[in-house]
Amino acid sequence: MCEMKTSPEPEVITSDEMRALEQAAISSGKVTGLELMERAGRGVVEAIFEEWPALAVGQHRAVVLCGPGNNGGDGFVVARVLKEAGWDVELFLFGDATALPPDAATNFERWSAMGEVADIKQALHVDFDACDLVVDALFGIGLSRPVTAPVLRDLFKAVSQADKPARVAIDVPSGLDSDTGLPPDGGSALRADLTVTFHAFKPCHQMKSLPGIVPESAALARYTVVKDIGL
Numbered sequence: 001m002c003e004m005k006t007s008p009e010p011e012v013i014t015s016d017e018m019r020a021l022e023q024a025a026i027s028s029g030k031v032t033g034l035e036l037m038e039r040a041g042r043g044v045v046e047a048i049f050e051e052w053p054a055l056a057v058g059q060h061r062a063v064v065l066c067g068p069g070n071n072g073g074d075g076f077v078v079a080r081v082l083k084e085a086g087w088d089v090e091l092f093l094f095g096d097a098t099a100l101p102p103d104a105a106t107n108f109e110r111w112s113a114m115g116e117v118a119d120i121k122q123a124l125h126v127d128f129d130a131c132d133l134v135v136d137a138l139f140g141i142g143l144s145r146p147v148t149a150p151v152l153r154d155l156f157k158a159v160s161q162a163d164k165p166a167r168v169a170i171d172v173p174s175g176l177d178s179d180t181g182l183p184p185d186g187g188s189a190l191r192a193d194l195t196v197t198f199h200a201f202k203p204c205h206q207m208k209s210l211p212g213i214v215p216e217s218a219a220l221a222r223y224t225v226v227k228d229i230g231l
């Protein structure tokens with residue numbers, strides 16, 4: 001008798017479910033938030049090297065855009081790991097470094113021991129077509145309102161229009177609500193070529209297209225890689 005084989009549906013979880021899983025793992029003592037952040041950042045670099053093997057060899061130029069929460073914390077880890085691999089890394093922060101949550105603040109300090117943190121406004125002077133990689137660590141599952149800051153809107157436009165760099169979003173393309181896959185009313189979003197998320201897909205990664213908002217499907221699942229962070 002012939003047996004039909006079906007591939008299992010990928011697991012999709014909401015931002016609340018993801019937070020609950022993280023919290024349970026941390027409360028059980030199995031792992032710390034800082035360890036999860038390190039795994040997340042290293043997972044992003046691993047995914048980049050898997051997607052673009054040429055970037056895994058030699059030295060390249062990266063711009064890392066960090067936000068005010070733990071998504072930004074992942075970005076500090078990515079910056080450090082790339083710099084340790086010999087890359088030329090420029091990092092820009094949106095928000096107040098003294099108000100970062102604890103794990104992100106620790107990674108801010110670790111990065112600051114090896115590189116500069118420039119204000120996000122300075123990123124508007126970057127020639128993105130002279131970069132190999134742009135890492136979007138601005139907002140993840142913690143986006144709580146539309147992105148309206150003029151500096152971010154201008155930056156989103158500049159990065160989205162660049163031809164050369166690989167654009168990698170950490171967890172969620174910034175500006176999209178993780179649970180709806182759409183920017184909250186009136187907000188804009190940053191285009192990504194690859195999104196690297198953690199543990200499981202989120203609803204935003206299942207969107208088939210975002211016509212007129214994020215051309216060519218920033219959030220398509222086939223461009224999203226899920227990295228295990230040991231939850």
Ligand SMILES: NC(=O)C1=CN([C@@H]2O[C@H](COP(=O)(O)OP(=O)(O)OC[C@H]3O[C@@H](n4cnc5c(N)ncnc54)[C@H](O)[C@@H]3O)[C@@H](O)[C@H]2O)[C@@H](O)CC1
Pocket residue numbers: 022033034036037038040041067068069070071072073074101103138139140141142143144145146147148170171172198
């Ligand atoms: N220890 C942890 O909690 C871990 C968190 N992870 C990362 O952390 C992310 C979630 O972190 P957070 O909960 O801190 O949230 P985010 O870092 O996604 O964003 C929250 C911050 O952004 C601000 N914000 C939200 N919407 C805004 C808007 N439209 N304009 C301006 N500011 C805005 C909030 O006020 C807050 O400061 C995940 O997406 C993932 O990347 C991973 O590192 C795994 C471990």
Ligand SMILES: [K+]
Pocket residue numbers: 071136137138139140169170171172173174
């Ligand atoms: K992001």
